[in-house]
Amino acid sequence: MSAEPLLRIRGLSKVFGDIPVVDRVDCDVMPGEIVMVIGPSGAGKSTLLRCVNRIEIPSSGDVVVDGVNMAGEHRNGRMVADSPAATARKRRHIGMVFQRFNLFAHLSALDNVAIGPRRVLGMKPADARALAAEQLARVQLSAHMAKRPVQLSGGQQQRVAIARAMAMRPVLMLFDEPTSALDPELVGEVLAVIRALAEDGMTMLVVTHEMQFAREVGTRVLFMDAGRVLEDAPPRSFFANPQQARAKEFLRRVHAMPA
Amino acid sequence: MGGFDWGAVWYAVPYMLQGTVVTLEISFWAMLLATLVGVVMGLISVSDLRGLKAIIRAYVYFVRGTPALVQIFLVYFALPRIGFELSSFWSGVVALAFNSAGFIAEIVRAGLQSIDAGQSEAALSIGMTSRQTILYILLPQSLRRITPPLTNEVITLIKSSSLLSVISITELTRSAQLIIAERFVPFELYAALAVYYLVIISVLSRASEYVERRLA
Numbered sequence: 001m002s003a004e005p006l007l008r009i010r011g012l013s014k015v016f017g018d019i020p021v022v023d024r025v026d027c028d029v030m031p032g033e034i035v036m037v038i039g040p041s042g043a044g045k046s047t048l049l050r051c052v053n054r055i056e057i058p059s060s061g062d063v064v065v066d067g068v069n070m071a072g073e074h075r076n077g078r079m080v081a082d083s084p085a086a087t088a089r090k091r092r093h094i095g096m097v098f099q100r101f102n103l104f105a106h107l108s109a110l111d112n113v114a115i116g117p118r119r120v121l122g123m124k125p126a127d128a129r130a131l132a133a134e135q136l137a138r139v140q141l142s143a144h145m146a147k148r149p150v151q152l153s154g155g156q157q158q159r160v161a162i163a164r165a166m167a168m169r170p171v172l173m174l175f176d177e178p179t180s181a182l183d184p185e186l187v188g189e190v191l192a193v194i195r196a197l198a199e200d201g202m203t204m205l206v207v208t209h210e211m212q213f214a215r216e217v218g219t220r221v222l223f224m225d226a227g228r229v230l231e232d233a234p235p236r237s238f239f240a241n242p243q244q245a246r247a248k249e250f251l252r253r254v255h256a257m258p259a
Numbered sequence: 260m261g262g263f264d265w266g267a268v269w270y271a272v273p274y275m276l277q278g279t280v281v282t283l284e285i286s287f288w289a290m291l292l293a294t295l296v297g298v299v300m301g302l303i304s305v306s307d308l309r310g311l312k313a314i315i316r317a318y319v320y321f322v323r324g325t326p327a328l329v330q331i332f333l334v335y336f337a338l339p340r341i342g343f344e345l346s347s348f349w350s351g352v353v354a355l356a357f358n359s360a361g362f363i364a365e366i367v368r369a370g371l372q373s374i375d376a377g378q379s380e381a382a383l384s385i386g387m388t389s390r391q392t393i394l395y396i397l398l399p400q401s402l403r404r405i406t407p408p409l410t411n412e413v414i415t416l417i418k419s420s421s422l423l424s425v426i427s428i429t430e431l432t433r434s435a436q437l438i439i440a441e442r443f444v445p446f447e448l449y450a451a452l453a454v455y456y457l458v459i460i461s462v463l464s465r466a467s468e469y470v471e472r473r474l475a
Contacts, residue, residue: 053384055380055383055384084307084388084389085388088383088386088387088388088389089386091383091384091385091386092385092386093386094384095384095385096380096381096384098377098380098381098384100377102375102377102378102380102381103381104378104381104382104396104400105378105400106396106399106400115385115395116385116386116387119387119391119395120385120386120387120391161381164381164385165384165385168385168386
């Protein structure tokens, strides 16, 4: 395993109006790490995630994924900002899964997964479909490949969304509250898929409110509040013995810690 | 009040059918041109091409803020000055398309922007460029929403083509006016004229409903 971090975040801030939603965050993620980002709503967890692949443009700070600065290139000692096309190319291998699935509403499950390899990676249609079928099989959806998103349950939609991201052969996966929009009985199937990816060694950043899942699957927990990372610890020690008062209060409120 | 002069209406039929053909021809070419230009402008309006977006905004501002009749005269008299010697038929086509394209651009822009932002975010997240996102994700989803306002626009265009009588194009309205001048039967022929337009537009509405169902 390389000693270089796969994801390096330095001094990352995102300001909306005068409010720093993400406030000077530093974080290194090593290959294979599964980082659970938790904290109260409005803490900036989702914004942090969205700044990593520049769906949200950071106000300041650096994000480096796999040695590549997401904002631009250093040329002759100067930072030259990327063109939109260059940003798009850098996003290809960072998978993202959204709270509300965001499957392409006009496409079948198969085409949702195939369209990235086809249009972005330039694969032949038949090859893209074969790859998509393979990815859908991994999330146990082979029987539903022809269905449109509206014909699928939330859990199925989210699994298609995971397959769509995985079809791009990501080096890093970002999960933005992947189970928060699901009916309780559908949460398990999605978490099982994410757990399987974790066991395969995928590096991931997961914003979640599923504390038990964070504890069991995470190799590390970031606790955020008011835009800042207040704790960065292995799950076992974080959940057993949070250092910050804000973290203790949060865990009590979500019943992850006895009162 | 005298009786209704049916004879004049029958007498006018061949002339008004000829006028109908001209109206349909003009409307067809104008719509084709307006759709091509309007859709491209609508797509650019949601893209990240800032310079072109500003030009389109100015264009739409002008088209929306001036009467179609004035635009027709402007195009008719302006084209020769900038070196385009077009027949009045093609001047008419250009004038109508000039007007309609502005509204179609707005229809397309609104249709694209009505698609949930999550769709674009998902497209960007798999590495699509903004052009690919618009083309493969937003446009296909907005087609069904665009169809009804686009049909309205076609209807408006066909009705506006009656204004082209002022630049001596013998389309449907002028063909009726010529008979009125000849036989002085304004009520009968304007009534007939209304029916001709109603028939044309009813057929068109039916066709559009069919298209809308197919896109469902």
